[in-house]
Amino acid sequence: MENYLEEMDFSQYDLIIIIASEQFSSNHVKLAKAMQSMRRRFYVVWTKLDRDLDTSALPEPQLRENIIKNILENFQKEGVEKPPIFLVSTFSPDSHDFPKLRETLTEDLYSIRYDGLFRTLSHVCEESISKKVEFVKGIIKENNLTKQFKISDPNNLEECQKVFQENFGVDDKSLHQVALNMRHPQVIQDHQQDGWTMSLLHYLPVGAVNFVLCCFASTHRQQARALDEAAEKTMENLNKILKDILLP
Structure with missing residues (x-):
């Protein structure tokens, strides 16, 4: 054995x-x-x-x-x-139990097929998000938010959010276009958490993952913490969108 x-x-x-x-x-x-x-x-x-x-x-x-x-x-x-x-x-x-066996097997094979695809895409997206997180953390550490993202005042929360939404494709226009291409437009929505707003956009045709973060603190540590929270929330909602897209 x-x-x-x-x-x-x-x-x-x-x-x-x-x-x-x-x-x-x-x-x-x-x-x-x-x-x-x-x-x-x-x-x-x-x-x-x-x-x-x-x-x-x-x-x-x-x-x-x-x-x-x-x-x-x-x-x-x-x-x-x-x-x-x-x-x-x-x-x-x-x-x-033969009919029950056929029915169970059909359902499980169907689930396995889509679960496998979901896990693969989710893993790819998670890696992409992690790379972006590390990239932005480097910018935060170097205090280059103004230079890299053309933000005149990084402490201006409204400007920070607007610039990042446009830069990562999660502005109202982009989100509206994605919503039109999905069966359930309400999947893409704003999420309120601890006083900050984060929106998510997923471009299915090219498999791209985009997320937006907004720095609501003046120190690098607080900015990095906000980034981690945004990335975690992004992955949660991204998985919801992937399931909605992949599972009939």
Whole structure:
């Protein structure tokens, strides 16, 4: 089993289906435990249910209950949480748990496809935001907000906000254009927090991430803190927009 887990490299898979029949062995349990430790999504599919029904004197409901109970008892001994369990027979694809298995599999594959894309885009955007944060922090540290962003008075909050909104494409005109291209325009809105306003814009076609920050303090430390808060809020709202765009 140890060699099997290493050779198969299950960490590369999004979904694993553990298939068993006749008996649920210790190897099945080890495999399930490994999946759980790697945070892999997995099902247990008990096959050949028709043969179990033919050879057992128990009625189907009681037989099904016994099979599931046996699987769960084996899991509980090893601390494995209950996964989706399906009892099926290939001779009866429209009976037992086969329809439920198809439905669950379809939903999960759909979710995996979009979750993967979401995670990728979110990671790319987060890196972009982090780079911008470091860049602006350098400007703050050098006291070059006026030179770099043409702000005549960095302590003028209204001017600071206006200049950064125009520079990063989150002014009213840009936000309005993005809202027209989204199914739910209300996703893009102003967020009030601790006396400052931050707006977010995401250009889907080029995958660009833009954010605006406004420095509401006179010291570099307070400006950097405001920047971190803006970046964190930007990422939160960016994820909401990505989900809205990617998930029908």
